[in-house]
Amino acid sequence: MLTVHHLNQSRSQRVIWAVEELALPYHIVRYQREKTMMAPPSLKKVHPLGKSPVVEDNGLIIAESGAILEYLQETYDLTSQLKPQSPEQKLQYRFWLHYAEGSLMPLLLMKLVFNSFGKPPVPFGLRTLGKGLGQGVQKAWLNPQLETHARFIEAHLSENSWFAGDRLSMADIQMSFPIFALLARGGIDNLPHTQAWKKKVEMRPAWQRAIQQGGPFDLPGEA
Template sequence: MITVHHLNQSRSQRVLWALEELALPYQIVRYQREKNMMAPDALRKVHPLGKSPVLEDNGLILAESGAILEYLQETYDSESRLKPQEPELKLNYRFWLHYAEGSLMPLLLMKLVFASLGKPPIPFGLRSLGKVLGQGVQKAYLNRQLETHARYLESWLTDHSWFAGDRLSMADIQMSYPVMALLSRGGISDLPHLQAWQKKVDMRPAWQRAIQQGGPLEIPGEP
């Protein structure tokens, strides 16, 4: 049976969603974040990087959300329910699978880090400097970058029902966490098509089952 090493409040929720969409049986090994929000050391016994998600299947141990989603699609989605077959849509599919973690998520992580520089666990004597530095980097670089990406996504979803075309695919599953993080902590208004996309995700029975299995997904806004 497929085993998912699942960290609470993490990107591994995407793997649970994919498994539910494919109606595959699986079991979950659960891990809780430490007080500093880092993954516990126990995950290093599963994979050297000590990160989640990790998927085990037939002796295979696989990390990285995108690689896991592609593996599940190629191995278990014989009817291509979660991957378009038209050449142009396949290119869209590939782009969004890589864009999610390659372009958008690093900016959102940087946003979270720089917004935290004025708060614990930063030493008390450095918090004022950290706050000024964090605000400066956000204003000079991050906010403008996130605005560009948000408008790009909004424009794309104006003309597309889902990221790779007119139906749900693994590209949407991969994009789910960064889009939700962008809406939560990006500080950008007037994104009706992105918000409508998230509502469609929230309404999917497979997403709801994944939340029941993995626990509530609450992506924090700016700390």
């Protein structure tokens, strides 16, 4: 049976969603973040990087959410339920699978880090300086970058029901974590098609089952 090593409030939520969409039997091993928000050391017993998600299947240990989703699709999606078949849609599928972590998530992670510069564990005497530095970098560079990416995504979703065409695919599942993070902490208004996509995701029975299995999925917003 497939085993999903699941860290709360993490990218492994989308792996649970994918497994639910494919209606696969699976077992969850749950981990809780430490006070530092880092994964517990016990995850290193599963994979040397100590990160989530990790899945075990038939003696294989697979890390990285994109690689996991591709493995699940290639191994278990025998009817190509979650992968488009037209050449144009396949190109979109491949692009968004890689774009999610290669282009968008680094910016969103920086947003989270720079927002924390004025807060513990930054020493009290440095918080005012840290807050000013964090806000300055965001205003001068990071926020315009996120705005560009948000408008790019919004334009795509204005012409496509899902990221790789007219039905859900693994590209949507891969994009779910950064889209939820973008809407929570990006500070960008007027994204109706992106918001509509998020609502469609949340209405899917498999997503709802994944939330029941994996726990609440509320990413921290901008502060």
